[in-house]
Amino acid sequence: MSGHQTDRPLLQVSNLCVEFRTRDGIARVLDEVSLELQPGQTLGIVGESGCGKSMTALSIMRLIPSPPGQITAGEVRLAGEDLLRFDEQRMRDIRGKDISMIFQEPMTSLNPVFTVGDQIAESLRLHEGLSDKEAAARAVKMLKAVGIPEPQARAREYPHQLSGGMRQRVMIAIALACGPKVIIADEPTTALDVTVQAQIFDLLRDLKERTSTAIILITHDMGAIAEMTDRVTVMYAGRVVEEGPVEAILDAPKHPYTQGLIACVPQLDPNPTAERPPLEEIPGVVPALTRLGKGCAFAPRCKYAFERCDQEAPRRVSVDADHRAACWLLEEGTSA
Amino acid sequence: MSDTSSTRDLLLRIEDLKVHFGGKSWMPGKVSKVVHAVDGVSFEVERGKTFGIVGESGSGKTTTALATVRLAPVTEGRVFLDDLEVSALKGEALRLARKRFQIIFQDPFSSLNPRIRAGQTVREPLDLMEVGAESEREGLVQELFAQVGLRPEQRALFPHQFSGGQRQRIGLARAIATRPELVVCDEPVSALDVAIQAQILNLMRRLQDELGLTYLFISHDLGVVQYICDEIAVMYLGQIVEQADRVSLFVRPQHPYTKALLSAVPSARPGKRAANQAQRIRLEGDPPSPINLPKGCRFAGRCPLAEARCHETPPELKVIETGHKVACHLV
Numbered sequence: 034m035s036g037h038q039t040d041r042p043l044l045q046v047s048n049l050c051v052e053f054r055t056r057d058g059i060a061r062v063l064d065e066v067s068l069e070l071q072p073g074q075t076l077g078i079v080g081e082s083g084c085g086k087s088m089t090a091l092s093i094m095r096l097i098p099s100p101p102g103q104i105t106a107g108e109v110r111l112a113g114e115d116l117l118r119f120d121e122q123r124m125r126d127i128r129g130k131d132i133s134m135i136f137q138e139p140m141t142s143l144n145p146v147f148t149v150g151d152q153i154a155e156s157l158r159l160h161e162g163l164s165d166k167e168a169a170a171r172a173v174k175m176l177k178a179v180g181i182p183e184p185q186a187r188a189r190e191y192p193h194q195l196s197g198g199m200r201q202r203v204m205i206a207i208a209l210a211c212g213p214k215v216i217i218a219d220e221p222t223t224a225l226d227v228t229v230q231a232q233i234f235d236l237l238r239d240l241k242e243r244t245s246t247a248i249i250l251i252t253h254d255m256g257a258i259a260e261m262t263d264r265v266t267v268m269y270a271g272r273v274v275e276e277g278p279v280e281a282i283l284d285a286p287k288h289p290y291t292q293g294l295i296a297c298v299p300q301l302d303p304n305p306t307a308e309r310p311p312l313e314e315i316p317g318v319v320p321a322l323t324r325l326g327k328g329c330a331f332a333p334r335c336k337y338a339f340e341r342c343d344q345e346a347p348r349r350v351s352v353d354a355d356h357r358a359a360c361w362l363l364e365e366g367t368s369a
Numbered sequence: 370m371s372d373t374s375s376t377r378d379l380l381l382r383i384e385d386l387k388v389h390f391g392g393k394s395w396m397p398g399k400v401s402k403v404v405h406a407v408d409g410v411s412f413e414v415e416r417g418k419t420f421g422i423v424g425e426s427g428s429g430k431t432t433t434a435l436a437t438v439r440l441a442p443v444t445e446g447r448v449f450l451d452d453l454e455v456s457a458l459k460g461e462a463l464r465l466a467r468k469r470f471q472i473i474f475q476d477p478f479s480s481l482n483p484r485i486r487a488g489q490t491v492r493e494p495l496d497l498m499e500v501g502a503e504s505e506r507e508g509l510v511q512e513l514f515a516q517v518g519l520r521p522e523q524r525a526l527f528p529h530q531f532s533g534g535q536r537q538r539i540g541l542a543r544a545i546a547t548r549p550e551l552v553v554c555d556e557p558v559s560a561l562d563v564a565i566q567a568q569i570l571n572l573m574r575r576l577q578d579e580l581g582l583t584y585l586f587i588s589h590d591l592g593v594v595q596y597i598c599d600e601i602a603v604m605y606l607g608q609i610v611e612q613a614d615r616v617s618l619f620v621r622p623q624h625p626y627t628k629a630l631l632s633a634v635p636s637a638r639p640g641k642r643a644a645n646q647a648q649r650i651r652l653e654g655d656p657p658s659p660i661n662l663p664k665g666c667r668f669a670g671r672c673p674l675a676e677a678r679c680h681e682t683p684p685e686l687k688v689i690e691t692g693h694k695v696a697c698h699l700v
Contacts, residue, residue, distance in 0.1 A: 081562045196655045197426070226425035226589065228652045231633040235651070253563050256635030283637055297567035299596035301634045305619050309596060311574065312567040318532050319562075 041113060043247050044070040044093070044132075044215050049107030051092050051271075053322075054100065060322035062088045064271045065107070070215065073245040077262035077279070079252060079294065083319045085271040086251045090217045093249075094132060095124050111214070130160040133208040137220040139200035143192040149176070149203045150188030153210050160211045175206040180236055198229035202236065209240065219251045234260055255295055259283055267291045270330035271322060273349065277356030287358040289335045290315070329361065337362055380583045381414040381437070381551055386446035388429070388436045402660045406432040408607035409446075411686075414600070416550070419577065419584040421598030423591060423630070427656055429607040434553045434587045438470050439463060450551060468498045471544040475556035477536035481528040487539050488514075488524025494546040513542040516579075518572060534565035541572065545580060553585045558593060570597055591634050595619055600692075603627045606656055606667040609686060613693040623695040625650070626668045666698065674699055 051063040063085050070076050078086045091097050093109050095116060109116040111131060116124065133156075136142040144152060153175050154168035163171065169188070176184035179202040192200055201221060208216050218237070222230040238261070241248060250261050258265055258279065265282040267275040267290065275288040286292045296313035317334045329335070332342035341361050349359040388407040394400055407429040414420040422430040435441035437448055439455060448456040450469060458466055471494075474480035481490055488510050495506045511521045517538040528536055537557060544552050557573070558566040574597065576582060588594050594601055595615065602612040603626065611624040622628045629650040652671050657663060663670060669679040679698055686696040 081564055198655055227591070227633040228425065228629060229655070231635075231649060231651065232653075234635070254635070255637035259637040260635035294563060295637065297564050298637075299567075299570070299590075299592040300638055301592040301595055301619075301631065301636065302638075303619065303631075305595055305616055307616060311571050312596065314567045314571060315564040316568070318534065318565070 042069040042110075043072045043074075043112060044068075044249075045108070045110040046089070046093065047108045047110075049089070049092055049109065050105045051088060051097060051102060052105050053102045055323060057321070057323040061325070062102070062271050062322055063092060066268070066271070066273055068266050068273070068276070070247045070249065072214070072247055073241065074264065075241065075248040075250055075262045077250045077252060077258040077265045078268060079255065079258055079265060080268035081253065081294075081319050083270075083322075084268045086268055087219055088271070089268070090134065090219055090249065090251055093217065094128055094134060095119075096128075126160070129156045129208075129213070130211045131213055132215045132217065133211070133213040135201075135204050135208050135216060135218040135221045137223050139197065139204045139224070140192060142204060143200060145192055148189050148191055149195070149206075153188075153203070153207050156207060156210050171210070172206075175210050176203070178209070178240075179203075179206045180232075181206075197225055198232060201225060201229075201233055205233075205236065205240075209244075209246070212244065213246060215247045215249065217249045217251070220253070221250070222257065223252070223254075230257075237261065255283065255298055256300075267294070270320060270325060272330060272346075272359065274331065274360070275356075275358040276349075277353065277358075281353060281356045287352050287356070287363060288331075288360050289337050289362070290331050291358075293334075329359075341365075377413075378416045379413050380416040380451060381420075381585065382447075382449040383413070383433075383437065384411050384447045384449075386410045386433065386436060386448065387444045388432050388441055389444045405607050405659045405662055406441075407436060408659075408662075410602075410604070410607070410609055411446075412602055412609065412612060414551075414583055414585060416583055417577070417581050418599040419586050419597055421586045421588065421594040421601040422604055423588060423594050423601060424604035425589060425630075425656065427606070427659065428604040429659075430587045430589075430604050431555055433604070434472070434555050434585060437585060438467075438472050438551075438553050440472070465498070468494075468500075468547040469549050470551040470553065471547065471549040472553040472555065473537070473540045473544045473557045476560050477533055477540050478528065478560075480540060481536060483528050485527075486524065487519075487526050487528065487531065490528075490539060491524075491542045491546055494543060498547045500547055509546070513546055516545070516576070517542045518568075532565075533561050534568055537561060537565075537569050538572070541569075541576065545576060545582070548580070549582070551583045551585065553587070555587045556589070557586075559588065559590065566593070573597065591631060603630065606662065607659055608667060608696065609694075610668065610697070611693075611695045612686070617690070617693050621693075623689060623693070623700045624668075624697050625672050625674050625699070629673075666696075 047067045049063050049066045053060045053062055066089055080086050150172045153172035157163045157168040157171050173184045173188050176187055181187050181202055222233050262279050265279050266273055269290050275291045293315040297315055315334055328343040329347050332338040347359045347361045349357045350363050351357050386407055387409055390404040391401045392403045410433055424430045432441050436443050443456045491513055492506055492510045501509055514521050519538055558569050586598055598615055600614050601618050602609045605626050611627045622631055629652050632649045654671055657670055665680040665682055666684050669675040684696045684698045686694050688694050
């Protein structure tokens with residue numbers, strides 16, 4: 034650890050490239066992905082499936098199955114230190130302690146044959162060196178902290194005895210147990226009902242305020258982005274196509290993909306009228322990553338695409354102080 | 370829209386539908402617990418319209434849909450399609466009647482047979498229901514493919530060769546193959562990517578216009594329901610707690626559960642975000658189990674406004690204005 038630097042980001046991913054060898058050739062699942070996270074900040078990552086959102090999370094945790102996957106370039110700096118240079122042993126000390134993860138499906142990510150109390154206590158024993166008894170007591174405290182009623186009794190129950198919302202609270206308790214600096218939440222509420230989702234969001238917001246943990250929220254739901262995040266990174270086909278503060282991304286998106294993602298979702302309108310215009314569509318699907326051309330990956334689905342889009346990949350350019358997008362329209366000066 | 374009820378052309382009528390599971394046990398002399406999945410649901414759907422049912426998991430919305438097309442056992446109550454009492458049909462009569470009502474499922478992968486080519490999947494209902502002459506059927510399949518936006522040569526492919534959105538298009542083609550009057554849609558877009566949802570929803574609306582279809586649309590996504598439905602019922606623990614046309618339900622929700630549900634949806638609209646969070650009605654806990662039901666209002670345990678009488682007597686579904694019904698003591 035090299036002293037204190039005031040505005041150094043807590044987590045800095047720069048130019049991260051990840052490739053997978055597949056039968057159809059090399060798939061570049063992450064292509065020069067960069068992002069920054071300050072302490073206490075929530076960063077949202079949005080995009081369709083197959084755009085590299087979860088892959089980014091797994092790469093930060095160094096959980097890419099290798100082979101076939103390989104991190105080919107870039108850096109992942111946590112408080113200044115490059116995680117990609119750590120050996121596996123040091124990485125295991127980081128996972129669950131400095132960076133922890135919350136997964137989408139709490140049922141399949143909890144172990145069905147251990148009580149939830151045991152599962153929370155496990156990371157406390159491993160990382161904090163607590164005795165079984167101390168760890169069990171802390172586990173109960175963690176369950177209480179995430180708003181589970183009767184934590185003493187619940188700690189002795191198995192995952193199948195809890196409802197979906199409760200299981201997700203247990204996942205959060207596990208993630209928080211060792212007081213991590215960063216939590217990566219990969220679609221944490223997708224499997225939950227809206228009223229329970231609201232409870233989980235309240236909980237995460239509350240925990241963030243109390244502990245100043247930074248959160249990376251991976252989601253495809255623009256509502257969740259609006260609700261939870263400070264900054265947003267939009268990914269498409271393994272690349273960052275736009276990033277900026279949440280207000281700028283939602284109210285004045287610059288990249289046609291971001292615009293499409295926001296427009297194609299039927300937003301709940303508190304004052305609907307009798308008329309219903311057809312929804313805006315993004316035609317087609319995310320391309321296979323083995324067959325990306327040299328141009329902009331979104332060009333085949335983009336209604337504004339012109340010649341240059343097929344020939345050259347656009348660079349990210351600043352639209353505002355901290356709002357950047359990668360689109361030729363911005364450089365040609367004809368904003369979409 | 371503003372037709373009076375007397376002139377409404379009703380296609381589907383459901384009267385006091387109940388679907389209970391369990392109650393019997395393999396051990397003689399023992400009675401196992403009864404799950405009240407659907408517990409006294411009645412509604413009517415006008416021809417050519419879309420009727421939506423929303424609710425959280427366990428509310429009984431999917432079971433209602435399945436019972437409507439006789440894929441779940443009807444414990445009590447009646448289901449009418451026009452004058453045909455669907456709930457009374459048996460055997461071959463039921464099989465033949467299925468020509469008039471079809472279903473699309475949530476997961477477009479598990480609802481298609483992985484070993485059967487897409488064209489055959491769409492052709493199967495034509496063969497089973499003997500639609501058209503055998504020689505014409507291949508042509509019909511081609512037409513159906515074009516109608517749902519697939520290319521005719523894709524008939525020879527297997528389900529795994531399609532994307533999620535395309536698979537759902539196959540599901541739609543199969544459902545409309547026999548030219549049904551009613552199509553039950555059980556969360557047809559929830560498993561799809563956001564950008565693909567819009568494609569399928571637009572397609573469903575286009576097909577409805579072209580073929581005069583009536584949809585019974587099940588979803589937990591209020592934005593989707595608002596977009597596609599004409600009339601909406603909100604279900605909680607096996608019962609309808611509020612039912613209204615699209616505009617009045619979202620503009621003037623009356624039931625505390627409906628209000629809480631609407632306010633829980635995060636909004637990405639400019640200017641709505643902060644207000645949305647501040648005005649949110651927060652519900653504690655989870656719905657009670659459909660096995661041991663509370664004796665009063667089923668929502669009372671989580672309701673922020675519940676009074677003593679709510680815990681004692683169940684409220685009835687009352688009409689509060691034309692076309693708007695609510696089951697709450699406080700309204």
